[in-house]
Amino acid sequence: xxxxxxxxxxxxxxxxxALFPFIFIRKPEDKENxxxxxxxxxxxxxxxELLIILFYILYVAEYYYWFFKLKNGYQAYxxxxxxxxxxxxEHDLTYLEKRQFWSFRKYL
Numbered sequence: 001x002x003x004x005x006x007x008x009x010x011x012x013x014x015x016x017x018a019l020f021p022f023i024f025i026r027k028p029e030d031k032e033n034x035x036x037x038x039x040x041x042x043x044x045x046x047x048x049e050l051l052i053i054l055f056y057i058l059y060v061a062e063y064y065y066w067f068f069k070l071k072n073g074y075q076a077y078x079x080x081x082x083x084x085x086x087x088x089x090e091h092d093l094t095y096l097e098k099r100q101f102w103s104f105r106k107y108l
Contacts, residue, residue: 001044003031018043020052039090046082046104055082081107 002022009017009026015033016025018040030036047055059082066076077083084107089095 001041003037005031016040018047020044020047020055034093035090038093038095039086041096042086042089042099043082045096045099046085049102058082081105 004022004024005028006024006026009015009024012026014026015030016023016036016039018024021044023037023040023044025031025033025036025040049055050058059080062080062082063076066079067073070076070079078087081104085104088107089099
């Protein structure tokens with residue numbers, strides 16, 4: 001895991017994004033935000049389990065499935081199984097130690 005503070009994120013409405021093997025964050029002080037970093041680490045694990053490219057294919061496919069169903073981009077994003085797992089467990093800093101393989105399936 002490599003944490004990078006990236007200026008282009010300042011123009012987006014996101015605090016961080018995981019693109020294997022990097023975590024890009026908006027502000028340098030977010031390196032100390034354990035919840036945000038844990039959320040992104042969960043995504044890194046998901047990406048690794050799905051051999052990276054399959055993660056992105058499924059992520060985009062699931063987003064568009066929910067977008068066309070709900071007609072709302074933010075609600076579609078919140079319904080993605082990968083996001084649901086990450087948000088549900090971001091406060092549990094030991095989650096990755098006990099997480100089972102492909103745990104995102106529980107959130108489909």
